[in-house]
Amino acid sequence: MNAWPGEGGDVMGPTVTRTGSAKTTTPPLKNGNDLRESGYLIAVGSRTARFRRKHQSKMLLIMLLVLLLLLLCIAIVMTVLYIKQKRHRPPRVCETKECLRSAANLALSMDTSADPCDDFYKYVCGNWAVDHPRPDAYRSYDWFRDKQTKVYTVVRDFLSGNGSGPRPVQQAKDMYAACMDTETLDKLGLKPVIKVLETLNLPPYPTFVNITEDFDYSSYSFDWLETVIQVKVKLGMDVLIGFDIFTDPRNSSVYRLVMGSPETTNPFPSVHNERKRHAGKKSQRLGIPTNPNKPDDSILFNNEHYFESMEKSSDENKHAHIYKIFYAELIKLFVLESGGNDITKLSETELDQNIFLTADEYWSINSDLYQLESDNSTMSDEELFSNIPEFTVDEIQAHTDAVVESNNATASPIWKRYLEGVFNISNVELDFKNDKILVSDADLKYMALMSALVAKTPPVVLELYVWIKVMEVMSVHTTSEIRSLFQRSYDAMHPHRAAPTPRSLMCASAVNDLMGMAVSYAIADPSFYNVTKPKIKTMLHEMKNALSHLVGQVKWMDDDTKLATYQKIIQMKSLIGFPDWLLDEGKLEQYYEGVEVNVDTHLDNMINIIQVKIKKALNRFRGGNNFTWATDPTEVNAYHTFQENTITIPLVMLQYPFFDLGLDSLNYGSLGTVLGHEITHGFDNFGRQFDKNGNMLAWWSNSTVHAFINMTQCFVDQYNDYYIPELDEHVDGKKTLGENIADNGGLREAFAALKEHLRKHGPEPKLPGFEHMSSEQLFFLSYGNLWCGVSTKESLEDELSDEHSPQALRARGALQNSADFARAWRCRRGSPMNPATRCVIF
Structure with a gap:
């Protein structure tokens, strides 16, 4: 039969046909499920089910669209609310201790009443001085000096405290203790300096003083060159002749010999913590203490009688007077230390007169030599490095001899003997045919004129010059009396300058200058x-x-x-x-190999370290530059x-x-x-x-x-x-x-x-x-x-x-x-x- 007939058969299922002889023997069934399970009932689609399936997908699509629209509306509302909230939400603020410290520092330094577009420095720093008052020890004060002072304070506290470490660290502590032991320094007096003078072939006081009144100047001889050599190798100090080893300007991988005017005029740590600055040139030429870039410790003295007379003098005469008085007093202290009262045939007044004549003579020769040194100290960087000729030692000698003879003086061999004497303490043997020396034009001029001046200067005056040059840099590191002499004259020379640096910070600075790597080892943090x-x-x-x-x-x-x-x-x-090697085991000991320090010998400690550095520098001459x-x-x-x-x-x-x-x-x-x-x-x-x-x-x-x-x-x-x-x-x-x-x-x-x-x-x-x-x-x-x-x-x-x-x-x-x-x-x-x-x- 055909159910829901259509063209070509049942549109909802296949045609079912029964045979004519089929006889129904199926017992009565109670429901449709039984029929289906028995296989007699074939499912036939209805119009209602068909309608329902046809529109079900459309309903789902509509519902999804409605849901998406709803979600979109919610998103828009949330975005608007977020933006509004963000506009009114406080910005993200750094609350670390570093940020709080920086904020406080900036706020306290600023003067917000100033217009940053008119005077930005006043706007940023207008109140800095209020929050950072200048200590009396400094003529100027800024962040760099503030930090350096704190560094020296940290160094001082470490050096004066307990604790262990490599041997050089303990040596740094001993060196600080020796510097701080002013009681021992006073007991030793000037004996440590006089002992050094003997090794330099210098007397305990200048021969020019003539305390016996029967001295024959014409017969006096003094090998100034040998003494200058000894001063260089034992103190690292340039007197009359400047010498160093620098990297070759044209080939930075090798070292070259360099000569000229004195460079290192004070190898010892300064007693004044002046701020170091860039050294763009080969070095600043230093003479008497009028050079502002490096304060000299040789200008300190006070004497009421002479200061009263100085008030009536011009500034130039006043300065000269201060110098002469200082040198006179310094000389007299050494005369007395050497037993001058017992051996002199002069009265005290006559002795003082001789001493002041000696100081005056020194001032004269010092002024002449300082003028020679100053002539090439004003060279620009480009002038200094644009043309650095090289010479053999014989060529230099020939040039200086010609200048000496043109000044009606007798020439003498200087430069080869000087270099041989300096390198005598090293493992290096110079080849004077191939080891050429770098000398700038200005330095060569100085060397020639200095040779001429020395050739015409009496030996006793040359001894006086070398004696004072050496003495003024060593003596300040001895007794309280000498230090007070230096400081009083320093104040007289610079009445508006700073108060003296505390002894503890001065000693910390001195140790840092001479044993800086040992100090750095102590304060370096491995987490760095x-x-x-x-x-x-x-x-x-x-x-x-x-x-x-x-x-x-x-x-x-x-x-x-x-x-x-x-x-x-x-x-x-x-x-x-x-x-990178600083914290490696054994490296610090290797770096300071040869250094000896004793808690009772402050001056000797510094000299020993200087000598070790000099010898190592000389031995590196043949080696390559290790940057x-x-x-x-x-x-x-x-x-x-x-x-x-x-x-x-x-x-x-x-x-x-x-x-x-x-x-x-x-x-x-x-x-x-x-x-x-x-x-x-x-x-x-x-x-x-x-x-x-x-x-x-x-x-x-x-x-x-x-x-x-x-x-x-x-x-x-x-x-x-x-x-x-x-x-x-x-x-x-x-x-x-x-x-x-x-x-x-x-x-x-x-x-x-x-x-x-x-x-x-x-x-x-x-x-x-x-x-x-x-x-x-x-x-x-x-x-x-x-x-x-x-x-x-x-x-x-x-x-x-x-x-x-x-x-x-x-x-x-x-x-x-x-x-x-x-x-x-x-x-x-x-x-x-x-x-x-x-x-x-x-």
Whole structure:
């Protein structure tokens, strides 16, 4: 049969046919399930089921659409609510102790009444002096000096405390104890110095004093050259002749002999903690203590009678008077120490007259020699390194002999004998045919004129000159009476200068100067390798990339010079924190091999260390340059060594207040700009002469050199305009050019590095109390705070004679040339901090 018939059969199932003979035998079934299980009932679709299946998928689709719309509405509502909540939610704030410390420091230093676009230095540092009053021991005070003082305090506490360590660490403690034992020093008196004088072939007091009244000057002989040699090898001190071993400017992998005017005039630690500065030249030539870059401990004396008469003298005569009185008193102390009262045939008045005549004679010869030394101390870096001739020792002798004879004096062999005498304590044998000596033109002139002067000077006067030069640097490290003599005269010479440094800090500084690596071992943290050093490496890498990018943008460099610059940047080495070997077992003992220290012999301790260093330096002459550290890890400074294409960042520079400031913006604004400063030194007005290997070569094209020189005039003019009202003087833009370029380049590199760093790592949290400031503003705030300080009129005078600009200008000058600064602080065009003209090189 057909159920729901249609064309061609049942549209809902197959046709079922029964045969005619089929007989139904099925018993009654109760329900449809039974029928289906029995196989007799075939399912037939109904119209209702068909309708239900046809529209079921549409209903599900509609329901899904409704659900999606509902979810979309919920998402929109949640997004709106989130945005509204975020707008009113406080920003993420850094609450670490480092951030809190940095925030407090900045807030206390700032003078927010100042307009940052008018005087940013006042805005950042206006109240710094209130929160950091200048100690009496310093004429100026800033973050660098503050940190160095704290370093010496830490060193002092360590050296005076208990604890064990390698032998050199214990020797450093013993050396500190000997320095602090003033009671023993007073008991020993001047005997330690007199003992040293004997080894130098010098008498206990100058022969010129003539305390017996029957001395025959015409028959007196004195081998000044032999004594000068002994002074060099036993004290490391240059007198009349300057000698050192430097890396070859044209081949930094080897050492060369260098001669000229005296370089190391005081090998002992200074009793005044003056701040060290960069030494861009071979070295500052030092003479009598009028050189502001290195205070001399030889200017200290007081005598009421003579000071009363000095008040009526001119400043020049007053200074000369102070010197002469000091030297007279110093000589008299040695005469008395040697038993002068018992052996002299003179009355006390006659003795004093002879002593003052002696001091006057010294002043005369010293002034003549100082003038010779000063003639080549004003050379610029380019003049010093642009042409350094080399000579054989015979060529030098021939030249100086000609000058001596032209001055109607008798020439004598000097230079070969001097070098043989110095190297006699070493394992090195000189080859005078092949070991040529580097002597600049100015130094050669000094050597010739000095030879002529010495040839015409009586031996007894030469002895007097050498005696006082040696005595004034040793005697200050003896008795309380001598130290008081030095300090009183120092105060008379500089009435507005600082109070004396506490003995404990002076001794800590002395130990640090002579055994800096042992001190560094004691304060070095092993975690530095895994925590701080990787961060500094990352920062340096970013800084170099930033400089490379800036170089790529400049138009004044040709492509070949740019390529050479990239190569130099890539090969620039860095010494970070402290030497890698410092904490290795046995390495410190090897470094200080030969050093002996005794708790009862302070002067001998220093002399022994100096002698060990001299001998090691001489023995290295035939070896290759190992590009070692230029400073101790405890020095608060950073250096670029041109001849090694290396920057050095000591351990204490990687601490607060220069690093570890809580936020990257603050770290890059402070330490980052310091690193950038040193990197830029490799490409400033002086460093450009040294290539990627530290060799002095003309690796810039001529067109690039000319373009660079033309661009530097902008900096010269800009810094020349800086006026110091306290002194009624201007800054010397030419003298400070190299450092100013480094400041400007360092700032631009650090800012570019920070932006790239934040792009990679995401935005940083806000600084508490400075939530309204951006990371860019905090960067510039940190840079300005780096140069906060307080200065006296006298210290400003010293700063004007230095190759660095005054602190305030270092904060202001580079920022005036930064368009990024003007944008960050929204400074109007033409305002003091957003001038119409900017100076930019990199």
